[in-house]
Amino acid sequence: MRIIVEKDYQTMSKKAALMVASQITLKPDSNLGLATGGTPLGMYDKLIEMYRDDEIDFNEVQSFNLDEYCGLKADHPNSYHHYMYQNLFNEINIQKENIHIPDGAAEDSQQECRDYEKSIKRARGIDLQILGIGSNGHIGFNEPAENLNVATEVVDLTEETIEANSRYFDSKDEVPKKAISMGMATILKADRIVLLASGKNKAEAIKKTVSGKISTQVPATLLQTHPEITILLDQEAASLINKEDLSADCHFEICE
Numbered sequence: 545m546r547i548i549v550e551k552d553y554q555t556m557s558k559k560a561a562l563m564v565a566s567q568i569t570l571k572p573d574s575n576l577g578l579a580t581g582g583t584p585l586g587m588y589d590k591l592i593e594m595y596r597d598d599e600i601d602f603n604e605v606q607s608f609n610l611d612e613y614c615g616l617k618a619d620h621p622n623s624y625h626h627y628m629y630q631n632l633f634n635e636i637n638i639q640k641e642n643i644h645i646p647d648g649a650a651e652d653s654q655q656e657c658r659d660y661e662k663s664i665k666r667a668r669g670i671d672l673q674i675l676g677i678g679s680n681g682h683i684g685f686n687e688p689a690e691n692l693n694v695a696t697e698v699v700d701l702t703e704e705t706i707e708a709n710s711r712y713f714d715s716k717d718e719v720p721k722k723a724i725s726m727g728m729a730t731i732l733k734a735d736r737i738v739l740l741a742s743g744k745n746k747a748e749a750i751k752k753t754v755s756g757k758i759s760t761q762v763p764a765t766l767l768q769t770h771p772e773i774t775i776l777l778d779q780e781a782a783s784l785i786n787k788e789d790l791s792a793d794c795h796f797e798i799c800e
């Protein structure tokens with residue numbers, strides 16, 4: 545595990561964008577796993593800037609989003625489809641047919657989950673997976689539980705996640721209670737993973753993720769088993785990490 549602590553959200557986002565850009569430079573037909581939420585917005589802004597400056601070309605890139613709310617059509621302003629087009633896809637040259645996001649409004653959501661897994665397999669897997677983290681340690685919408693899903697499935701959102709995500713809706717009641725989410729094995733099969741976290745409200749979950757015992761009650765702890773994982777943080781999200789608690793092979797770097 546590699547932990548990089550950046551001064552603030554802006555520098556963290558810039559480094560994340562540089563990591564994505566170097567992935568695409570090395571492999572122009574990369575498959576990217578993408579996240580939504582507040583955290584990756586700065587990274588998406590920077591990627592758009594780099595695209596406009598001719599520093600990055602998305603023409604051959606395929607994207608696979610982690611999740612989508614059940615019951616929201618693609619054009620719903622709170623759907624993750626809408627989020628991705630507004631915050632990234634409309635501004636870059638990714639090909640529409642190369643964009644993959646689970647269809648939350650699919651009539652047969654179980655079939656949609658199976659098809660989504662197949663589309664990732666067909667593309668030969670994800671090269672670089674970008675993740676955010678919930679303050680309860682969820683990744684994608686894999687919520688703390690006794691058992692976690694292996695593959696893409698329909699999941700129930702926890703009260704905590706509904707509360708956290710209600711900031712984007714007119715009221716808490718409007719937040720969907722279910723979502724389609726990549727499973728833990730789907731995520732862990734990515735060749736490289738970069739998890740981003742910013743702010744004090746993520747500090748506890750990050751502490752557990754990097755040094756806690758592996759537990760399905762903090763799904764992000766499973767990332768400790770991945771051979772190519774980078775945890776990219778701002779100082780606030782890193783504030784509870786105790787260096788002594790990190791495993792010997794963990795690389796810890798503070799950028800000034």
Ligand code: F6R
Nearest residue numbers: 579580581582583676677678684
């Ligand atoms: C979003 C996703 C979620 C978020 C997490 C953090 O696609 O999979 O796991 O990454 O809920 O959300 P923010 O960044 O809004 O704090």
